Amino acid sequence: MSEYRNLIIAVVILISIINQSALPGWSIPDSEAKNPANSKANTFDGDKLPRTIILDPHELVKMKQVIMKRNDSIAKDFLKKIVTEADSVLLKRPISVTEKTEFPPNGTKHDYFALASYEWPNPNTPNGLPYVSRDGQTNPETLLIKDREYLEEMVDRVMILAIASYFTDNPKYALKAQELLRVWFLDNDTYMEPNLKYGDFERGKGRLNPSGIMGAHHLAHLVDAIAMLELSPKSSKSVQEGMKQWFSKYLDWLLSSDQAKREGQRANNHGTYYAVQVCAIAFLLNKPDLKQLLKSTMQDLSNAPLEDVSRLINVKINSDGTQPFEIRRANSLHYHIWNLYGLALLARIGDQVGVDLWNYQIHGSGIRKAVDFIIPYALSNQSWPYSQIKRLNIEDISFLQGIVCQAKLHYNSQSYMQVYRSLDTHDVALNFQDIICNLHIKYIDSGSLKN
Numbered sequence: 001m002s003e004y005r006n007l008i009i010a011v012v013i014l015i016s017i018i019n020q021s022a023l024p025g026w027s028i029p030d031s032e033a034k035n036p037a038n039s040k041a042n043t044f045d046g047d048k049l050p051r052t053i054i055l056d057p058h059e060l061v062k063m064k065q066v067i068m069k070r071n072d073s074i075a076k077d078f079l080k081k082i083v084t085e086a087d088s089v090l091l092k093r094p095i096s097v098t099e100k101t102e103f104p105p106n107g108t109k110h111d112y113f114a115l116a117s118y119e120w121p122n123p124n125t126p127n128g129l130p131y132v133s134r135d136g137q138t139n140p141e142t143l144l145i146k147d148r149e150y151l152e153e154m155v156d157r158v159m160i161l162a163i164a165s166y167f168t169d170n171p172k173y174a175l176k177a178q179e180l181l182r183v184w185f186l187d188n189d190t191y192m193e194p195n196l197k198y199g200d201f202e203r204g205k206g207r208l209n210p211s212g213i214m215g216a217h218h219l220a221h222l223v224d225a226i227a228m229l230e231l232s233p234k235s236s237k238s239v240q241e242g243m244k245q246w247f248s249k250y251l252d253w254l255l256s257s258d259q260a261k262r263e264g265q266r267a268n269n270h271g272t273y274y275a276v277q278v279c280a281i282a283f284l285l286n287k288p289d290l291k292q293l294l295k296s297t298m299q300d301l302s303n304a305p306l307e308d309v310s311r312l313i314n315v316k317i318n319s320d321g322t323q324p325f326e327i328r329r330a331n332s333l334h335y336h337i338w339n340l341y342g343l344a345l346l347a348r349i350g351d352q353v354g355v356d357l358w359n360y361q362i363h364g365s366g367i368r369k370a371v372d373f374i375i376p377y378a379l380s381n382q383s384w385p386y387s388q389i390k391r392l393n394i395e396d397i398s399f400l401q402g403i404v405c406q407a408k409l410h411y412n413s414q415s416y417m418q419v420y421r422s423l424d425t426h427d428v429a430l431n432f433q434d435i436i437c438n439l440h441i442k443y444i445d446s447g448s449l450k451n
Contacts, residue, residue, distance in 0.1 A: 028255065028278075028287045050166065050231055052224040053283040054348050055436055060228075063439050064167055066449070074442050079167065081430065086164035086173050089157045094183035095150045096190035102145055104198035111193050112151070114215050115142040116200045129204030136330030136389050148199075148215050154184050155218040155225075159432040162225035165232050174232035177225065178239045186242045194250035197259065210263035210270075213254070217273040220280035220345070221433055223247075227284075244285060251281045267310040268325035269335060272342035275311060279349045294346065294355040300362055313357070316343065319364030321373025332386040333377060334396055340370050341399040344406050345433075358410040371407050374400075375419055394429050402434035405441050417445060 042049050045065060049057040067075045097112055104113040117138045121128030143149070161177035164170070183190050199212015226243055229235055254260045254277065264274045275297070282290045296308045304312060316339065318324055326335035347357035347367060360366055376382040378392065378400050401423040408416040420441060443449040 028251075028282050028289050028293070048231060050224075051227040053227075053280050053352055054221060054345055054433065055224045056348070056351060057227075059436050059440055060166065063436055063443075066443060067167065070448075072448070074439070074446060074448075078435075078439050082160060082164045082167060082435070085160045085430070089161055090172065090176050092157070094180050094190075095154055096183050097147050097150065097192040098190050099150070100145055100147055104201065106198075108193070110191060111198055112147050112196055112212075112216065113145055113198045114148040114200060114212060115139070115145060116202045116209060116211065117142050119202050122204070127204075131203045131205070151184075151216055152218050154180055155221055156432060158225045159221055162228040163432060163435065166228040169232075171232060171234040174229050174234045177229055178234075178236050181222075181239055181243060185246045186239070194246050195253045195257070197257075208259050210259045210266075213260060213263045213277070214270050214273050217277065217342075219250075220273075220277045223280045223284045247281050248285055251278065251285065254278055254281075265307075265310050266325075267315050269339035269342055271310055272316065272339050272346070276342055276345045276349070279346065283349070283352070290349075291353045291355055294350045294353065294357065297346070297357070298355075298360050298362070313343070313360060313367070314362045314365040317365040317367070317370045319369070321365075321369040321371075323370065327386055330387050330389050333374075333384045333388045334390070334392060336370075336374050337378060337392075337396055337399050337403070340367070340374060341403055343367055343370070344403050347410075348406065358406075368407070368411060371403060375404070379419070379422060394427060397423060397427075398429045398431045398434075401428055402431055402437065405434055405437040408441055408444075409437065417441075421445070 042051075044058050044061045047061045047065065050060055051057065052060065067079065098109045100109065100113060102113070103109055104111050116131070118133055118135055119131040119142075120134050120137070120139050122130060122132050158177045158180050161173045161180070165173035165177065185191055196212040196216050197208055199215050200209040201212070202209050222243070226240065230240060254264070254274070260274075263270055264278070265271065266274070275293070279290055279293055282293065296304075297311050297313050299308055299312055301309060301312060301314065309315060316323060316325065323336050323339055326332055326339050329335045343357070344367065350357045358367055361369070377384045378396075401420065404416055404420045404423060407413075408420055424438075440449070
């Protein structure tokens with residue numbers, strides 16, 4: 001490893017051990033200035049653009065128009081999938097953060113509570129405390145507290161209902177989605193407090209773990225669901241306003257609490273997904289400095305402010321495409337894919353505010369370099385030279401498919417299409433964050449749409 005890279009790592013480690021009360025955080029002024037994305041026309045080809053930030057609003061409109069005008073197998077298959085999934089959600093009861101039987105240390109059922117996945121009872125103490133870490137090995141005890149599982153499930157349900165509402169214009173999907181949001185976030189008996197203080201609790205350690213913010217990374221995608229639901233004739237103003245108020249309080253906690261700021265200063269995937277949440281929520285709330293937040297990841301280490309170093313793209317990605325803060329993990333290939341997916345989400349957000357993270361390069365590092373590095377290993381064309389104690393699972397392949405789908409759209413290389421085809425199998429889990437990109441690519445591959 002070069003002296004330059006060693007310097008980067010040393011600086012980031014230095015930041016991580018600074019007293020947490022002095023940690024700088026992401027700063028978003030509270031002003032009435034317009035979000036950069038709001039200056040764009042709010043219609044496209046005569047249709048109103050949903051105010052989405054991760055899902056491309058122009059792509060959404062284009063695909064909806066294509067589906068409405070055509071009756072081909074691609075359109076039929078797409079509609080069948082989303083309607084089947086959405087109809088199944090209609091039959092399910094709302095779930096809540098208050099359903100757990102074990103509460104966090106403060107005893108409040110409204111606080112989100114999850115145990116740290118890789119923490120296990122200490123074999124050297126009578127009571128098993130404090131727990132000890134086993135990287136990459138999930139303690140089955142953590143699965144008994146359902147808040148993390150239920151949060152992911154709730155977001156997935158709301159997302160598929162919002163997509164079904166947008167593409168079918170059937171009000172029943174919007175009504176159900178808003179019911180799920182009310183129960184999880186807004187109703188007096190079942191609401192979730194707007195923080196993640198107990199999100200990755202480590203038994204016996206007497207501290208609050210900032211890693212819990214990662215466990216709720218799905219929250220960023222609700223911004224897109226809210227935007228699509230807003231276009232429904234059954235859109236509820238009280239739910240829309242209630243969700244914005246909830247996210248405003250949650251964003252304040254992300255930006256101001258020492259616990260959250262520690263997470264934001266991490267150079268690995270945790271810092272990446274913290275940034276995804278902050279940027280997506282800032283867009284929802286019309287905060288003016290979203291563009292500057294994204295640009296702060298594009299600086300050179302030589303002149304970047306200390307507080308920005310851990311979020312720099314050339315800190316997260318080496319010139320050979322490896323990711324230095326994921327490479328030493330027990331499941332390092334999984335974490336290369338996972339962190340790269342988060343960086344792709346940031347780049348998708350950048351698309352909407354005029355910040356091109358896809359093509360940004362410095363010192364030979366950048367998102368495309370990371371994509372090209374990881375593909376042959378993820379496809380098993382080459383043997384991964386670092387630790388990977390588990391086989392990649394279907395979810396890993398689904399995230400890889402999402403990365404390659406976006407790479408095809410942004411880099412327009414036929415090689416990415418070939419890789420995408422190899423990943424496009426019925427075994428890959430349906431990922432609602434990438435479903436529109438997948439639809440677009442299928443039409444390109446069929447020759448129905450020009451690149």
